[in-house]
Amino acid sequence: MVKLKTKADIELLEESGAILASVLDKVSSAAVSGVKLAFLDQMARDLINSAGGKPAFLNYWPEGAEKPYPASLCTSIGSTIVHGIPGGYSLKEGDVLKLDLGVNYKGAFTDSATTVSIGGLNDPKIKNLVLGTKEALEAGIKAAAIGGRLGDIGSAIEDAARRKGLRPVDGLAGHGVGFMPHEDPMVYNYGTRGSGMLLKEGLVIAIEPMLTAGRTEIVEMPDGSYKTLDSSITAHFEHTIALTEEGTKVLTA
Numbered sequence: 075m076v077k078l079k080t081k082a083d084i085e086l087l088e089e090s091g092a093i094l095a096s097v098l099d100k101v102s103s104a105a106v107s108g109v110k111l112a113f114l115d116q117m118a119r120d121l122i123n124s125a126g127g128k129p130a131f132l133n134y135w136p137e138g139a140e141k142p143y144p145a146s147l148c149t150s151i152g153s154t155i156v157h158g159i160p161g162g163y164s165l166k167e168g169d170v171l172k173l174d175l176g177v178n179y180k181g182a183f184t185d186s187a188t189t190v191s192i193g194g195l196n197d198p199k200i201k202n203l204v205l206g207t208k209e210a211l212e213a214g215i216k217a218a219a220i221g222g223r224l225g226d227i228g229s230a231i232e233d234a235a236r237r238k239g240l241r242p243v244d245g246l247a248g249h250g251v252g253f254m255p256h257e258d259p260m261v262y263n264y265g266t267r268g269s270g271m272l273l274k275e276g277l278v279i280a281i282e283p284m285l286t287a288g289r290t291e292i293v294e295m296p297d298g299s300y301k302t303l304d305s306s307i308t309a310h311f312e313h314t315i316a317l318t319e320e321g322t323k324v325l326t327a
Contacts, residue, residue: 076250076258078276083182084316084323087252087278090127090179091314091325094186097121098175098326101147105190107167111149111160114173119146122177130176130183130255139298148174148187150299155243155284155292155308157299167193170200172310176255185251185280186326187312200307203287206238207309210263210283215324218281220317222273228265231283235263240285243292243308246300251314252278275317278325282312 079087101118122129129146136143143157150158150172158172165171174187189208195201210231217230235241248261259271263283288306295301302308314325 076271076277077253078274079252079278079316080276081318083252084276084278084318086180086182087184087314087316087325088323090177090182091184091186093122093125093127093179094175094177094184095326097125097177098173098186098188101173101175102188102190105165105171105173105192107165107192109165111163111165114149115145115147115160118175122146127177127179130178130185134255136256141298143298146175148172150174150310152307153302153305155300155302156246156310159297159299165192168197170204170307170309172308174310174312181253183251183253183255184314184326185255185312186314187282187310189309189311199287202238203240203285203307204309206235206240207283207285208311209238210234210240210285211281211311211313214281214283215313215315215322218273218279218315218317218322220273220275223268224259224261224270224273225265226267227281228262229267231281232264235283235285240287241290243284243286243302244290245292246284248280248282248312250278251280273317275319277317278314280312280314282310284308284310
């Protein structure tokens with residue numbers, strides 16, 4: 075069931091989102107060659123705690139998962155799309171790192187993700203993937219408006235992706251958020267304009283295109299992460315947004 079948020083809820087979510095945006099920016103800047111993923115995870119945890127929040131993903135046990143997630147930050151490299159667990163791996167030049175982070179601030183949950191190319195966007199194909207995925211997120215956000223339909227968002231993302239020669243991976247999607255890390259509705263990265271649920275004031279969702287230039291099939295790994303079946307590299311960007319009478323607010327920017 076979709077749970078719409080009040081103005082007071084959204085004001086608190088803005089505070090949560092501001093913490094998240096600040097932490098994710100700092101962690102992204104620290105993601106350089108030679109840095110261990112476990113260091114980035116601890117950094118995110120410390121920064122969230124010092125801001126008065128809690129890491130939303132730490133020990134979170136979503137429906138269908140075999141065990142709770144053991145870290146605060148999801149760190150997914152190369153063909154790993156999402157839910158990569160940080161450990162002792164040291165980043166190296168050329169890695170494409172997806173950072174996915176959630177914050178719980180006084181019961182207000184926000185979710186955001188970014189992609190960092192370690193050493194810079196020097197490979198034209200990686201540059202197209204990363205920037206194309208970011209543009210797809212922007213297109214999805216632009217399509218989200220009161221009175222529209224959920225399919226408008228997915229259609230906008232898919233169209234933006236295809237213009238760059240990219241495709242959404244199968245089986246993974248955005249979602250509602252706010253009172254829990256994951257809520258209804260599912261926000262797919264493809265769709266048909268004018269179809270699906272009516273978008274109403276108070277809707278808070280996480281839009282998150284996960285794109286590849288390769289095949290779209292995915293496989294779940296023993297640790298709960300997801301990879302592309304053909305080992306093609308992926309990119310991932312995400313923002314939590316709220317539909318308000320003043321317009322669409324990006325809460326995690």
